[in-house]
Structure formats: C-alpha cells, structure tokens
Amino acid sequence: MQHFLLSSKARSISLKAVFTMGEDKAYKTFCDMRWPENDGEAVCPRCGCVEVYGIATRRKFKCVACHHQFSVTSGTIFASRKMSFTDLLAAIVIFVNGAKGIAALQLSRDLDCQYKTAFVLTHKLREAMRREMAGRQLDGIVEIDGAYFGGYSKPENRKEDRKDRRLKANLTGKRQCVVIMRERGGKSLPFIVRNEGDAVPFVRDHVGTLTTIMADEGTGWDALHAGWDTRRINHSVAFSDEGACTNQAESYFSRLRRMEVGTHHHIAGPYLNAYAGEASWREDNRRTDNGAQAGMVAMAAMGSRVSRQWKGYWQRAG
Structure with missing residues (x-):
C-alpha cells in the first residue's frame, strides 16, 4: 500500500x-x-x-x-x-x-x-x-521525553589542549532542554527548560490527572509517580516493553534534529522555542495534505x- x-x-x-x-x-x-x-x-x-x-x-x-x-x-x-x-x-x-x-x-x-x-x-x-497550542490539554496516554540543544563549544586544535565537553564544568551554560509531551494518536506540546526535571510543573498544568504517562528512566521524571499512573522504559535494555515506550516522543526529536542539522543549522538560544513549536505542528499534521496545511497556517x-x-x-x- x-x-x-x-x-x-x-x-x-x-x-x-x-x-x-x-x-x-x-x-x-x-x-x-x-x-x-x-x-x-x-x-x-x-x-x-x-x-x-x-x-x-x-x-x-x-x-x-x-x-x-x-x-x-x-x-x-x-x-x-x-x-x-x-x-x-x-x-x-x-x-x-x-x-x-x-x-x-x-x-x-x-x-x-x-x-x-x-x-x-x-x-x-x-x-x-x-x-x-495555547492552553492545550493532553489526556489518554502521553509520552514525555527531553533532549538538549545548543551550547556548542568548538574543540581546540591540538589534542593536548582539548577538554571533555561532556563534563558540566566544560559546558558553555547555553544548552537548553526541549521537553515534548505527546498524546498517542493525538497532539503534542513542547516546552523549553534548563533541565529535564524542570518540566514537571508544566506537566501538572497541561496533562489530565487520569492520564497514563510514559517516560524513560531519567531521574527528573521520578516526581511524576506522585500524580499520575507513570510507566517507565529503560532504553539501555529495550526501546519498548509491554506497551511502555517513548517512540512518538523520539519521532518528534528526530524531526527537530534533522531541522537543526540539515536545514537551519542553528536553532538554539532565543529562537529555540519557535523551532520546537514548528516541529510539533509538523508532527501533529504530518498526515494532512499540503493544501489543508497551507490553509491552517494562513488562517492562524x-x-x-x-x-x-x-x-x-x-x-x-x-
């Protein structure tokens, strides 16, 4: 087909x-x-x-x-x-x-x-x-995940002068975390925070209390167990386990990464929120014909x- x-x-x-x-x-x-x-x-x-x-x-x-x-x-x-x-x-x-x-x-x-x-x-x-996306509420089964963008530091020319750029002490401080909350078969909602766990207050505001949340093993999501039916997936063991997965959230980040690497090259800083929202809109309407998409954007x-x-x-x- x-x-x-x-x-x-x-x-x-x-x-x-x-x-x-x-x-x-x-x-x-x-x-x-x-x-x-x-x-x-x-x-x-x-x-x-x-x-x-x-x-x-x-x-x-x-x-x-x-x-x-x-x-x-x-x-x-x-x-x-x-x-x-x-x-x-x-x-x-x-x-x-x-x-x-x-x-x-x-x-x-x-x-x-x-x-x-x-x-x-x-x-x-x-x-x-x-x-x-203004005032959007998510229900049903919601996948949540975070990914970091920006804060690139160019490595030194000589090997002996290079630093481990993974260490917090060597970070530029400009790196931001995009957190995506995405309904299975529904809409998505992105937020920009400093660290993954900082998105929990946004979850309280935009996710229904009867929602089942899917998240990975990141420690920032431990607080979700107090308010929602939360299921976790350890990606070092498996990508999906008895229905628990964050594949739809990963699909969103795949699109956003390709936007960063292949099209815009630099989407961090003050404009990251705009690009994150665009990627969310494109994911939500990916099964809509381009004429209807053009009409939706023009009407908006x-x-x-x-x-x-x-x-x-x-x-x-x-």
Whole structure:
C-alpha cells in the first residue's frame, strides 16, 4: 500500500496553482480567511460594523460608522506587509512543503526578496502556529521525553589542549532542554527548560490527572509517580516493553534534529522555542495534505494580532 505522503492526495496545492491564480484571486483568498463568518466581506476591526465601502485603488476599506480605514491584513500578523498577496500565499505553500522546515535563505531566493524579509516572515508563521497550542490539554496516554540543544563549544586544535565537553564544568551554560509531551494518536506540546526535571510543573498544568504517562528512566521524571499512573522504559535494555515506550516522543526529536542539522543549522538560544513549536505542528499534521496545511497556517496568521516580537525587528536590531 502506498504511503500517504507519496500519494496524490497529499498534494492538493502547488506553487504553479498559486502563481497562475493571479493577484486578485490571491487577495480574495485572504479576504475569505480574514472574514470567514461574513463570506469574505469586510468587517471593521475597530467597531465591528459590517457596513464598509472599498477604496479600490488602494485595496483598503472605510467603515461607514467610525470612518476607520483598514486593509485585509490590518491588525494581523501580516500588518504593514509589502509583499504581494500572491507572493505571500506562495511563501506559505513553500513553508508548509518543507518536511524538515525551510531555510530563510532558500525562501528569499525562491521569492526574490531580501533575506531579512524571509527571516521575519517565517518566524511570524511559526508564531501563528504556536497559537494552536495555547492552553492545550493532553489526556489518554502521553509520552514525555527531553533532549538538549545548543551550547556548542568548538574543540581546540591540538589534542593536548582539548577538554571533555561532556563534563558540566566544560559546558558553555547555553544548552537548553526541549521537553515534548505527546498524546498517542493525538497532539503534542513542547516546552523549553534548563533541565529535564524542570518540566514537571508544566506537566501538572497541561496533562489530565487520569492520564497514563510514559517516560524513560531519567531521574527528573521520578516526581511524576506522585500524580499520575507513570510507566517507565529503560532504553539501555529495550526501546519498548509491554506497551511502555517513548517512540512518538523520539519521532518528534528526530524531526527537530534533522531541522537543526540539515536545514537551519542553528536553532538554539532565543529562537529555540519557535523551532520546537514548528516541529510539533509538523508532527501533529504530518498526515494532512499540503493544501489543508497551507490553509491552517494562513488562517492562524490572519487570526493572529500584530506580532510584538517581530514587528520592526530589523529596525530595532539596527
């Protein structure tokens, strides 16, 4: 039987379809996503009035009630965008098509835009993805595991000068732990902590009390036995034992590692949380066709408020 990702059902949208639809249809698509409850007809974001008229020469609207002028992207994560709607839609399709993520440099070449534009755009899309995880609760059987990222220290040239980089005394202090909590057959939720055991308070907030938790033999998970039915697996002996395993959590880390090694090369530091959330979203929706994925990301972006982290990012940095 053919794998879903290799079948035609997994390919429901293409760049060819995006670029042949034209700017007007791409614009209408964003209107439909911004105001789905009003069949794509504009609604004033300030007072909620549905009586607006269009300023066709500028692709803007003006509210009859409060006279507020706005566009389809006003107040969203795409506010103040300069890219055409066709390029914006194409960027979303390119972004979701990358099974292990898409590098900002590659996106800038594909769309013929500045690297800065592609970098900020991809991070805005990751921020929109995280909205889906806000307040998420996990139940049933939940696998939990942690993996460490960042804190790389380059070895010395001469052998006699090299230090054992596994020892705590020789670590840079920049290493962070990504903890993933993942329902079997359901959704996942990542967190960034200093050490594995520091994630236990997050488990209390986001995992139901009747949940069965699967974890490895790491000492940080010993506290889980006090609140949940917890089963442990010793990976030095076996990867699975009578249903106890963390294979789904390991699958998540496999994707995140390939994103780090093969695509982004550096995902640690202040941006690790964004990449961890992206990997979680991709794992949760890996059996969804790319057209539906593009729609989900676009809808999330149009439903998000202006990004406080990424608005004016390069102006502040400069």
